Amino acid sequence: MKDNYVKLDRFDQRILAALQRDGGLSNQQLAEEVGLSASPCSRRVQKLEEAGIIRARTALLEPRALGLDMTALIQISMDRHTPERLENFERTVASYEEVQWCYLITGQAADYVLKVMVPDMERYQQFLLNKITRIEGVSGVQSSFVMRKVVDSTAVPLGYL
Template identity: 70%
Template sequence: MEKLANLDRTDVRILRALQEDGGLTNQQLAERVGLSPSPCSRRVQKLEAAGIILRRETVLDPRKLGLDLTVMIQVSMDRHIPERFANFEATVSQYPEVQQCYLVTGQEADYLLKVVVPDIDHYQNFLLNKVTRIEGVSGVHSSFVMRRVIDTSALPLDYL
């Protein structure tokens, strides 16, 4: 396994702080990690330039926005050819309901999608009028999320 960058403890503290709160100002971040603002800003810019920090996001509460149904969908493809996969990936990337899409192995499905919609009626419409109409989709299996036990995008930085 290749490490893309040599990170010191301060870099890891910066990454950990930004994963906890991506909205920190440079001043707040510098105070949190024990640096003055200029060196802190330079380190963040270096981490961004290296592609370690991809972007900063604001996490919204889906339920407070009326998006009460989260569904994990396993999607099987009829043929395992690059064109089928490329078409599927390009198509689902246009659907705002799809929060995550993974090409997977080790099960019958080829893809695992995480989808967020208001309710079962919207899900039925999404499934029947979008997903199953993608060329090459041969099967779907839906699992409905009952409760979010762990829901994070934070990476485990203890290994660095």
């Protein structure tokens, strides 16, 4: 299985680590940080993008500064597990801006777990009743609310490379 992965050397790993810390680095800043000149650094970043390793460089926003004070984890059970039912559910939740991520899971009574951000309990209730419970096939919903974020990272672990 390992043969399907792109071989990364220490410069590639340094580039990825630096970009995970700060995706807004200019090429010159990145090159200086990883110990390369600008042109080779730029070529490596381009190859990492072409290989699909770097999906995007984005800004991470602070939800609370924007009034999004509530994060909920929602476990959702489906009535049937047909491809059409699951595809419809996934397509629908992907269109909701409140949904940060949606995973199809095993090992639980639920079929999916969603991470949702909203301003408050009232907006959560509206989201749940007007959107989630109206999706065809949703047969059960369990909500948990985040009290404190202990680890909240978007970084991919690079220590296994």
